[in-house]
Amino acid sequence: MSKSAAGGRRGKPASLRRSQEARPIEQGTIRKKWSGLLPVALLSPGPYRAGASNLGLQLVYGLLNQRDELVCERFFLPEHPDTPLRSFESSRPLGDFPLVLASVSFEQEYLNLLAMLLAGGISPLAADRPADFAPGRPLVVLGGVAVFINPEPLAPFADLMVIGEAEPILPQLIARLAAAFAAGGTRAEVLAELARLPGCYVPSLYALDYGPDGVLRERRAIGGAPDRVERVLLVDCESAGASLLYSEAAEFPFHLTELGRGCGRGCRFCAAGYIYRPHRLWPAEAVARGLATRPPGMHRIGLLGMETAAPELLAGISAQLQSEDCALSFSSLRADRISPPLLALLTSSRVQSAAIAPDGCSERLRRVINKGLKADDLLHAAVALVEAGISQLKLYVMVGLPSETEADLAEMGDFIHLVRERLLQVGRRTGRMATLLLSVNSFVPKAWTPFQYHTYGGLSREEAAACRDTRQAVLALQGKIGYLRRRVGELPNVLLQADKPERVLAQAVLARGDRRLAPVLLAMATRRRPLHAALDEAGLSAWAYAVRPRGEHEVFPWDVIDQRIEAGYLWHEYQKAFAEQATPPCRPGHCRLCGACGTPAAPFQLATAKTSG
Numbered sequence: 001m002s003k004s005a006a007g008g009r010r011g012k013p014a015s016l017r018r019s020q021e022a023r024p025i026e027q028g029t030i031r032k033k034w035s036g037l038l039p040v041a042l043l044s045p046g047p048y049r050a051g052a053s054n055l056g057l058q059l060v061y062g063l064l065n066q067r068d069e070l071v072c073e074r075f076f077l078p079e080h081p082d083t084p085l086r087s088f089e090s091s092r093p094l095g096d097f098p099l100v101l102a103s104v105s106f107e108q109e110y111l112n113l114l115a116m117l118l119a120g121g122i123s124p125l126a127a128d129r130p131a132d133f134a135p136g137r138p139l140v141v142l143g144g145v146a147v148f149i150n151p152e153p154l155a156p157f158a159d160l161m162v163i164g165e166a167e168p169i170l171p172q173l174i175a176r177l178a179a180a181f182a183a184g185g186t187r188a189e190v191l192a193e194l195a196r197l198p199g200c201y202v203p204s205l206y207a208l209d210y211g212p213d214g215v216l217r218e219r220r221a222i223g224g225a226p227d228r229v230e231r232v233l234l235v236d237c238e239s240a241g242a243s244l245l246y247s248e249a250a251e252f253p254f255h256l257t258e259l260g261r262g263c264g265r266g267c268r269f270c271a272a273g274y275i276y277r278p279h280r281l282w283p284a285e286a287v288a289r290g291l292a293t294r295p296p297g298m299h300r301i302g303l304l305g306m307e308t309a310a311p312e313l314l315a316g317i318s319a320q321l322q323s324e325d326c327a328l329s330f331s332s333l334r335a336d337r338i339s340p341p342l343l344a345l346l347t348s349s350r351v352q353s354a355a356i357a358p359d360g361c362s363e364r365l366r367r368v369i370n371k372g373l374k375a376d377d378l379l380h381a382a383v384a385l386v387e388a389g390i391s392q393l394k395l396y397v398m399v400g401l402p403s404e405t406e407a408d409l410a411e412m413g414d415f416i417h418l419v420r421e422r423l424l425q426v427g428r429r430t431g432r433m434a435t436l437l438l439s440v441n442s443f444v445p446k447a448w449t450p451f452q453y454h455t456y457g458g459l460s461r462e463e464a465a466a467c468r469d470t471r472q473a474v475l476a477l478q479g480k481i482g483y484l485r486r487r488v489g490e491l492p493n494v495l496l497q498a499d500k501p502e503r504v505l506a507q508a509v510l511a512r513g514d515r516r517l518a519p520v521l522l523a524m525a526t527r528r529r530p531l532h533a534a535l536d537e538a539g540l541s542a543w544a545y546a547v548r549p550r551g552e553h554e555v556f557p558w559d560v561i562d563q564r565i566e567a568g569y570l571w572h573e574y575q576k577a578f579a580e581q582a583t584p585p586c587r588p589g590h591c592r593l594c595g596a597c598g599t600p601a602a603p604f605q606l607a608t609a610k611t612s613g
């Protein structure tokens, strides 16, 4: 019997389908009576499955609902375009909320966000919203890590953007907003006041001038806004951030607990390694408190930040979780962080798949990206994980990294053959044959990294400057993926998964984009225009955003954020990459290398208040 004949979704009228779209069962949902409270919508621009696993979103939800004067309800992107956009908690439409917050984690969510605003009847462009604010014409506040890295492509859609971590920013911001809603006033008046708060960016208070070559020349703050917006980070926490909500429909249906924030390894491609500086590792007691907040019967744990945690902390937690009969779920591990207690916990947890990230295809490239991992570390980790019971081992690499050549790719091909050989030996011994999955991803240069000056596609700077369109970059990446596919794609027990460079190009455009992309995003969201057509209509080119190499002194759109990294540091790191020079991992309190830790006379204060996570 076919699915539709059996009464599956596809064959039903939309009205019936809508009425039958069941809301996932969730534990921990907060439902408040609305009477006399300020309603706040919290948008997660993705499906429930992803949003419900976003610990940051959960923490914001908890922080907002802690306040007696607010009621916060969540909105997820409906699975089906016919499904009306309604809040998860009370099924109210977005038009009932005078304050809309959205947390954006990836460039891929930008179009979803616009679709949700449009579906809620909200003018997507901030400039089109009325002077007052009320349900139906709300104040729109955007935050999340994508906003924190480069707010500019979304800036025209936001009244206000939150730059930094929620805990030290939201309490003050929400108190001011609640007062403003009670007192009235115009949108412009309220925003002018909010622009003075730490971590608050009001895009309409900045004017940008571009040169005839389309490159940003100057940014001017107007109306008393600060020249740059300093990002705000949490100083430390007494109880590590941990799950508040649980659902079997979530991607990670277990108790997530964070071990810290940021990373001090200094990988040159990774924005999180720079914007969260200095990295913070929560004390063992704080992690224990976070773990202890799990509800009775919840024995599956997910630890966030395992790649950066101190080996002793990880070993201690592993032993504790095993003694409490808990199982560990995790997505990726740093190859040199694997300890005997962790392996024992993996075995008892019956974890089936694990990922380690060489990131660069060769030892030389791992020096270029400052990864600090040798082939022996990776091989040892692969064997240890499979011996511990992992049946699918994923290796994550990027292609198109600066200075990459075919010799680097060939080294990865040889390495896969070697790992496979070792895993076969383990399989013969244990009777279990593991699968090796090579995940090949096109490298996207990100703002606030040493590679922000580089080019998408792995072309040399000279080639990239000369080509003037994106075809050569996309072809180069396709060629690299094809090479790896030929080298290892046919091997038994080896799978190769690769992205499509022509699709990743959109991410590369947005990652270093500016606010001129707003009409492009709108055309894509409302008229389903393809990226290149929408860029053409706006008189813009994908090459200029994604492929064009940047110079040392270029004014970047994202420089409006002060990430506390000294001018020149990222360029210096970029030069060190080509010289294959290592930069040691962070040692907060003992190092002044990048500026994020301040000076001995004026050590940088992460946040003025100590806040519980």
Ligand code: SF4
Residues within 6 Å of the ligand: 264, 277, 278, 279, 585, 586, 587, 588, 589, 591, 592, 593, 594, 595, 596, 597, 598
């Ligand atoms: S100053 Fe040193 S320790 Fe502090 S964030 Fe920068 S590199 Fe890391």
